[in-house]
Amino acid sequence: xxxxxxxxxxxxxxxxxxxxxxxxxxxxxxxxxxxxxxxxxxxxxxxxxxxxxxxxxxxxxxxxxxxxxxxxxxxxxxxxxxxxxxxxxxxxxxxxxxxxxxxxxxxxxxxxxxxxxxxxxxxxxxxxxxxxxxxxxxxxxxxxxxxxxxxxxxxxxxxxxxxxxxxxxxxxxxxxxxxxxxxxxxxxxxxxxxxxxxxxxxxxxxxxxxxxxxxxxxxxxxxxxxxxxxxxxxxxxxxxxxxxxxxxxxxxxxxxxxxxxxxxxxxxxxxxxxxxxxxxxxxxxxxxxxxxxxxxx
Numbered sequence: 001x002x003x004x005x006x007x008x009x010x011x012x013x014x015x016x017x018x019x020x021x022x023x024x025x026x027x028x029x030x031x032x033x034x035x036x037x038x039x040x041x042x043x044x045x046x047x048x049x050x051x052x053x054x055x056x057x058x059x060x061x062x063x064x065x066x067x068x069x070x071x072x073x074x075x076x077x078x079x080x081x082x083x084x085x086x087x088x089x090x091x092x093x094x095x096x097x098x099x100x101x102x103x104x105x106x107x108x109x110x111x112x113x114x115x116x117x118x119x120x121x122x123x124x125x126x127x128x129x130x131x132x133x134x135x136x137x138x139x140x141x142x143x144x145x146x147x148x149x150x151x152x153x154x155x156x157x158x159x160x161x162x163x164x165x166x167x168x169x170x171x172x173x174x175x176x177x178x179x180x181x182x183x184x185x186x187x188x189x190x191x192x193x194x195x196x197x198x199x200x201x202x203x204x205x206x207x208x209x210x211x212x213x214x215x216x217x218x219x220x221x222x223x224x225x226x227x228x229x230x231x232x233x234x235x236x237x238x239x240x241x242x243x244x245x246x247x248x249x250x251x252x253x254x255x256x257x258x259x260x261x262x263x264x265x266x267x268x269x270x271x272x273x274x275x276x277x278x279x280x281x282x283x284x285x286x287x288x289x290x291x292x293x294x295x296x297x
Contacts, residue, residue: 016041046207088136192253
């Protein structure tokens with residue numbers, strides 16, 4: 001996949017005064033997206049678990065910020081659901097309205113690791129933590145947008161929507177990673193059905209040259225040397241477009257690539273599968289259907 005040639009249109013994509021929360025903002029697509037959002041006038045909220053890197057990105061984004069266009073940093077470790085709840089409490093209190101939630105943070109590790117919450121690290125970081133964050137900020141997001149970073153790797157995923165934490169072929173990097181990305185797309189589609197006041201979409205950024213898969217030697221080399229690799233800014237382009245494009249021209253629940261609707265695995269369009277995954281995820285985070293999300297915070 002070659003780098004795309006899209007360029008932002010300030011007239012149609014201004015985000016002046018809007019609040020945009022970006023997880024995984026310390027590097028790669030997240031850092032590029034934070035910069036692009038700030039350039040378009042958004043009040044950017046940078047979320048990450050490395051405070052030094054958060055400060056570095058904030059400094060880089062700083063020239064685009066002003067007293068009326070803030071750029072704030074928030075610590076959160078997605079491998080700790082308690083940390084996600086603490087983040088949601090702070091964001092919910094300090095930002096009554098959130099216009100964009102970019103569920104971007106992700107990780108890929110070959111060997112199975114458990115978080116302190118008892119879930120597979122890749123599963124919790126890429127999917128469940130973002131599911132929890134969106135649930136807790138649901139009312140703040142009314143009228144806004146949830147943009148989920150997915151991947152074409154979702155085609156390689158395979159999981160039971162009734163027990164998504166028990167993924168098959170757990171020792172292989174691509175299927176495990178792809179499974180979580182397919183779950184994220186199912187979340188985006190189901191959120192669109194359950195929360196029609198929120199635009200919820202997912203996108204594939206392309207093959208981006210970042211240190212994202214640093215735990216795999218072969219993946220790291222491929223990311224560094226693949227001739228079709230994109231820059232983080234190119235990878236963030238569709239996210240920025242989705243953040244500012246006319247919402248009536250976008251398909252709620254849709255999956256995008258290079259600013260166009262893209263073909264997703266058939267399972268992503270299965271409403272019954274999405275509902276099973278949603279119900280399981282609610283139970284996993286301790287929330288029942290119809291419960292006020294603030295009860296969890």
